[in-house]
Amino acid sequence: MTSVTQKRPASGSPPERRFGARALFAGVALALIAVPFALLLFLVQDKWRPLADADAAARDDLHGYAVDHGPFVTAMRALSDAGSTVVYLAVFAVVVGWLLWRRLPRLALFVVVTVAGSSLLNQVVKTAVDRARPVLPDPVAHANGMSFPSGHAQAAIVAAAVLLLVFLPVLRGGWRPVALAAAIQWVLAVGFSRVALGVHYVSDVLAGYILGAAWVAAMTAAFNAWRVERGQRKTDPLDEGLEPETGPKLDPR
Numbered sequence: 001m002t003s004v005t006q007k008r009p010a011s012g013s014p015p016e017r018r019f020g021a022r023a024l025f026a027g028v029a030l031a032l033i034a035v036p037f038a039l040l041l042f043l044v045q046d047k048w049r050p051l052a053d054a055d056a057a058a059r060d061d062l063h064g065y066a067v068d069h070g071p072f073v074t075a076m077r078a079l080s081d082a083g084s085t086v087v088y089l090a091v092f093a094v095v096v097g098w099l100l101w102r103r104l105p106r107l108a109l110f111v112v113v114t115v116a117g118s119s120l121l122n123q124v125v126k127t128a129v130d131r132a133r134p135v136l137p138d139p140v141a142h143a144n145g146m147s148f149p150s151g152h153a154q155a156a157i158v159a160a161a162v163l164l165l166v167f168l169p170v171l172r173g174g175w176r177p178v179a180l181a182a183a184i185q186w187v188l189a190v191g192f193s194r195v196a197l198g199v200h201y202v203s204d205v206l207a208g209y210i211l212g213a214a215w216v217a218a219m220t221a222a223f224n225a226w227r228v229e230r231g232q233r234k235t236d237p238l239d240e241g242l243e244p245e246t247g248p249k250l251d252p253r
Contacts, residue, residue, distance in 0.1 A: 037210050041129065044148060044203050055201040059134050062196045066140045072196070073140045079193035080141070083152050083186075088115065088159055095166070106226075107166055107243060114219040118158040121215060122151045122208070134198050141197035150200045153208030154215075156190040161216040165242050 043051050066073050081087070092115050099108035131148035145151075160183035164171075171179050191205040223242055 037207065037214065040203060040207050040210065041148075044131065044207075045129075051203055055203050058195055058202045059136070059198060063136050063138075063140070063198045066196060066198070067138055076193040076196045077141065079189055080152060080197060083156050083190040083193070085119070085151075085155070088155055091159070092162075095163070099166075104243075106223075110219065110223050110242060111162055111166065114162055114216060115158060117219070118154060118212060118215050119151070121211065122149060122154050125149060125211065126151070131204070134201060136198045139198055141199055143197075143199035147200055148204045149207030149211050150191065150194055150204040151208065152194050153187070153191040153200075153205040154212035155208075156187045157209050157212035158216055160184075160187055161213070165216075165220060169243070 066076070092111060096108045096111055099105070099111065126146040126148065129146065129148045131146055133143060133147040164179060164183055167179075168176070187209070191209065194200040194205060195202055220242070227243075
């Protein structure tokens, strides 16, 4: 009797597993983006009184302080400029170049897609929502475009998360909590600077945080599914980073 042996697909993962991984990715994206972001958007467009009052109070209080304190405005502008698109382009150009030089094209692709995709997503959502920026009698700063969600806040959380996920395998011991604390402080500082300068509402910044975190989570889930399809083990990105086996190549030493 002749037996017939069926081979798995060249990817090393059966079709049902690949479908399950992609379904998980879709579920994560839907839950993280649709639920909290849609709720916040609904409250903003519905002019929910507690949220509207919080936006107005933060806008007016911080603007009143900024008008009378020049050094504060200078510091907030410096923070805002440090979190601008031009700076991130320079930083991530170096990161992508470093990853390609170390022969890590998949990590480089993750960085490019996640960072560039986040910027595109932000512009699409801003255009769709079409919320005007705060109007102040004596503005200390100006910004173009729409207000919701904050591009600076979204870019800050995406940038911090991407850097942590990529370089986590070489952060050992006490360096991990230090890097995490620095990332959190950076994200909060950039968001605060945008409200302090009067170019965003608090709800804009919160929306940027939610959308940015959701986008990174979705891209991370997709990257992990890609790893499984290629026959690599599934990892816990928050504990090991995106590709823990690349630690030696990432270590500049």
